[in-house]
Structure formats: structure tokens, C-alpha cells
Amino acid sequence: MAFITWCVTYVTMKTTLLLFCSLLCVATSQIDQDGVCTEPFPVVSNAEVSEEYRKPNYTDGSPLPFSCVLGYVPAGRIVYSCSKTKWARVRNGRCLPKPCELPEDMQYGSYDLVEGTDLVFGTVIKYTCDKGYQMMSQFDRRVCMLDGWSNSLPVCEVLTCELGETDSSVTMSRGNPANGEPVKYGETLHFTCAQDGMSIRGEKEVTCTSSGEWSAPFPKCEAITCARDEIHNSVQVRGLPTGNSPVAYGTKLHFSCNSNMALEGVQVVTCLKNGQWSSTFPKCVKLDKQCGPPPSVPFADIVGTSRQEYNDGDWVKFKCQSYYKLQDLRESTKCINGRWSNPITCLKPCTVTPEDMDKRNIAFKWPKPGLRYVEHGDRITFACKKDWRESLNVAFAQPCKDGRMNFPACY
Structure with missing residues (x-):
């Protein structure tokens, strides 16, 4: 009976001990679990957890430093800390794009930002040549990299126009390049004809444009000629070239009429440098027209008797009154084809x-x-x-x- 009582007492004590140990283990495990931080880590723009600080669990108070990713530089330290199973930020630094130095100046050109808003890592700039210049480099873009700008500085060269051939009668002056070298953008060639009696056909000035082309084709020189105006059948002319050949600059045509006709107009007409005649061609009119009384001349009197009718070719002489003087000493007027010629003027005292x-x-x-x-x-x-x-x-x-x-x- 005593043995049975002991056995019951022993078993009861052992069960109580096992139960106590189990409860103690559970409590200890819960306490350990409540003080640990794990992944996921906080998200920091352009930064990541430093490799040497990565581990499965972090005890309360453990630091978690961050490093900037490639192409970014720190502006202060970025550090989190484990605090009661949560990550708390203790250093408020940040990661900024790595800056690049100011790009070199480009002769005869400039650059613009095409990607990005500042000269920092990843920014892309594009170079453009000034008007009249062309890009000679393979690349016109540069990127801000870790070690500076990619590619080399592009090169712009002035556009040129090839010097074309000119007619032997054409002379280039003022701006004619030496040794047949190409003409640069903006330069102007001036053309003249080497011989008298020739005129420029085309533009007298031709400029090398921003497209590398001439502003106009090179001109040519051609002989100055005058058109054959209509010549009336009754007019006799001397000096016209044979056939239908053009009338060259400087040619003088002499006009005349038969004895029973009078020439109305100038007797000699010349082909001028502008390709025009010095005067319209004259006409021949019959000598059968009479003139009425001569025109009245202020401050002058007719010498002799005045008539109501005058034959073609008749002259009338005037004399200025006292103290009045004849202009150009012209004192007579002539009846020609029914009209009085050579108007008379007396100049006043x-x-x-x-x-x-x-x-x-x-x-x-x-x-x-x-x-x-x-x-x-x-x-x-x-x-x-x-x-x-x-x-x-x-x-x-x-x-x-x-x-x-x-x-x-x-x-």
C-alpha cells in the first residue's frame, strides 16, 4: 500500500515538471521571436542594402546600412535599425545621380539636353552644327557615364561649294578663291564679261548657301544685240547686217527717204549696251502738206510779212523785242509735213x-x-x-x- 502511494506521488510530480518545462520553452521562444527583424528590407530610391550587412535575422537594435546603386552618389548616410521587429530609419541621407562636368565648348555648334534635365548620370545631350556648317563626326550624341561623357567632342566644319566651270568670256572678280579651292558658306562670287559688246545672262552675284549649293547657276556672257524693229517700205536704211543676222551692239543704222518724201524722226539710230535702240525708227512722209500761220512767239515779231499758208520746207524768221534775247540763237522755224519745227523762245530781261x-x-x-x-x-x-x-x-x-x-x- 505504501509503495502504491509513492508511485502515484512520483508520477504526479514528474508530469507537473514536464508541463512546466514545456511552458517555459514556449515562453522563451515567443520572447526571442518578438525581438527579431527579417526581410523584406525597406525600399530606398536608388539604394540597396550593403552586401556585408545582409543576413537572415537582425536582433533588436541591429543597424542596416544602405549603399547607392551604380551611377548614384550618397548625400549623407542611409541607415535603418531593427526596432521591435520593425525597421526604423535613423539616418536620412539619399542617393543622387552622379554629376558630369560641363561639356566642352564646340566650335561652330552647340548642344541641347534630349534626355534628362541636368548634367548628371544618364543624361543624353545632342550636338548641332551652326548654320552653314556640317557634322563631320560619326556620333552627335554623348551620355553622362560613370567616368564622364561618352564619345569624343563632335567636330563641325564649314560647308563649301565646289567651284564650277565658267565660260572663257566670263570673269570672276572680288572673292575669286585662289588655286581653285572650294568656296566657303556665305562667300559671294561676282561675275563680269571680259569683252565689250557682251552682257551677263543670269545672276551677276552668286553666293554659297547653307546647303552647300550655289544660290544660282553660274552666268554666261552673250553678245549684245538689238531686235530688228519694223522698217517701213518707204524708208531706206544703211548698216543692217545681211540676212536675218542679229544687230550687234554699237551698230549704227542710217535712214533716208526718196526726194519726194521727208524723214520724220532721227536720221541715225544706234544699238545701245542695254540691247535697246537709241531712238525709234523714223518714217518717210510725203512732202505735200502745208502749214498754217506760224505759231505766236511771246515777245517776238515775224521778220517780213506773215501769210495764212506756207508750203512744206518754208522758213519763217522771228526777231525778239528790245532787251529780249533768243534762246540758243534759234531765230527761224520750218514747215515740215504740215507742222512747224524748232519752236522759238525769247528770254526775258x-x-x-x-x-x-x-x-x-x-x-x-x-x-x-x-x-x-x-x-x-x-x-x-x-x-x-x-x-x-x-x-x-x-x-x-x-x-x-x-x-x-x-x-x-x-x-
């Missing part, structure tokens, strides 16, 4: 009165008693009256011009 001189404080430099009228073309010299000084605005020797004279003055 100038009036010089004492009143004109007194109000200007002047007098004749050499006394001219009774002088009142001065004929056209004559000159009078004035002088200041006593105690008056000359004005330098008007000369004191003044001519008469068709009734007008510019009087000087003294003050």
Missing part, C-alpha cells in the same frame, strides 16, 4: 530799279546811269552803300536768268 537797290542798301559797283534793264545772261556787280556791311549769303555779282536776278543785301 531783268529789271533793276533804284527802289530795289535802296531797300537792300546796295548800289552799282561801277556807275551805270540810266540802267534799268539787264538782258538775259548779262552780269551786274553790286556794292554796299556807305556805312553798310556786306552779307555773305548772296554773291554781289549776279547774272540775269530769264527775267530773274537774286539781289544781294547789306546790313
Whole structure:
């Protein structure tokens, strides 16, 4: 009986001990699990957990440093810490794109950002040549890499135009390149004809454009000619080339009429440098037209008796009145084909009165008693009256011009 009691007591104590141990293990395991941090790690832009700090579990208070990924540089430290199974940020640094130095200046060109907004890792720039220049490099783009800009600086060279052939009669002047070298963008060639009697057909100035082409084809020189205007059957002409050959520059044509006809127009017409005739071709008209009374000429009288009708070829002579003078000494007009030729003009004298001189404080430099009228073309010299000084605005020797004279003055 005593043995049975002992056995029951022993078994009961052992069961209680096992139960206590089990509870103690569970509690200890739960405590360990509550203080551990594991993956996933926090997400940090352009950064990752440093390789030497990677492990399955992190105890409470363990640090978790981050490193910037390739192409980025740290701006301060980035560190997290395990805090009660959660990751807490303790250092607030960040990762920024690695900057590149300012690209070198490109002669005759420039660059623009085509990818990115700043000169940092991954940014792409594109180079463009100035107007009139062309890209000679294989690559026109550069990328900001870890060790700086990729590719070498592109090269731009000025566009040129090939010097074409010109006719032997054409001369290039002012800008003609030496030794047949290509002409650069913006340069201009000037063309002239080497011989008289030739004219440029095309543009006189040709410029090398930004496309590497000439602004116009090279011109040529061709002989200056005048068109054969209509010649009336009654007109006789001398100097025309035979057949239908063009009339060359400088050619003079001489026109005439039969004895019973009169030439209306100029007798000699010349082919000018601009390819035009110096005058229209004349005509021949019959000499059977009469003229009426000669035209009235102011300040002139007909010499002799005036008639109501005049035959073709008749002359009428005029004489200017006192103090009036014939212009160009032309004193006669002729009846030609029913019309009067050579109009007559009498030029007016100038009036010089004492009143004109007194109000200007002047007098004749050499006394001219009774002088009142001065004929056209004559000159009078004035002088200041006593105690008056000359004005330098008007000369004191003044001519008469068709009734007008510019009087000087003294003050």
C-alpha cells in the first residue's frame, strides 16, 4: 500500500515538471521571436542594402546600412535599425545621380539636353552644327557615364561649294578663291564679261548657301544685240547686217527717204549696251502738206510779212523785242509735213530799279546811269552803300536768268 502511494506521488510530480518545462520553452521562444527583424528590407530610391550587412535575422537594435546603386552618389548616410521587429530609419541621407562636368565648348555648334534635365548620370545631350556648317563626326550624341561623357567632342566644319566651270568670256572678280579651292558658306562670287559688246545672262552675284549649293547657276556672257524693229517700205536704211543676222551692239543704222518724201524722226539710230535702240525708227512722209500761220512767239515779231499758208520746207524768221534775247540763237522755224519745227523762245530781261537797290542798301559797283534793264545772261556787280556791311549769303555779282536776278543785301 505504501509503495502504491509513492508511485502515484512520483508520477504526479514528474508530469507537473514536464508541463512546466514545456511552458517555459514556449515562453522563451515567443520572447526571442518578438525581438527579431527579417526581410523584406525597406525600399530606398536608388539604394540597396550593403552586401556585408545582409543576413537572415537582425536582433533588436541591429543597424542596416544602405549603399547607392551604380551611377548614384550618397548625400549623407542611409541607415535603418531593427526596432521591435520593425525597421526604423535613423539616418536620412539619399542617393543622387552622379554629376558630369560641363561639356566642352564646340566650335561652330552647340548642344541641347534630349534626355534628362541636368548634367548628371544618364543624361543624353545632342550636338548641332551652326548654320552653314556640317557634322563631320560619326556620333552627335554623348551620355553622362560613370567616368564622364561618352564619345569624343563632335567636330563641325564649314560647308563649301565646289567651284564650277565658267565660260572663257566670263570673269570672276572680288572673292575669286585662289588655286581653285572650294568656296566657303556665305562667300559671294561676282561675275563680269571680259569683252565689250557682251552682257551677263543670269545672276551677276552668286553666293554659297547653307546647303552647300550655289544660290544660282553660274552666268554666261552673250553678245549684245538689238531686235530688228519694223522698217517701213518707204524708208531706206544703211548698216543692217545681211540676212536675218542679229544687230550687234554699237551698230549704227542710217535712214533716208526718196526726194519726194521727208524723214520724220532721227536720221541715225544706234544699238545701245542695254540691247535697246537709241531712238525709234523714223518714217518717210510725203512732202505735200502745208502749214498754217506760224505759231505766236511771246515777245517776238515775224521778220517780213506773215501769210495764212506756207508750203512744206518754208522758213519763217522771228526777231525778239528790245532787251529780249533768243534762246540758243534759234531765230527761224520750218514747215515740215504740215507742222512747224524748232519752236522759238525769247528770254526775258531783268529789271533793276533804284527802289530795289535802296531797300537792300546796295548800289552799282561801277556807275551805270540810266540802267534799268539787264538782258538775259548779262552780269551786274553790286556794292554796299556807305556805312553798310556786306552779307555773305548772296554773291554781289549776279547774272540775269530769264527775267530773274537774286539781289544781294547789306546790313
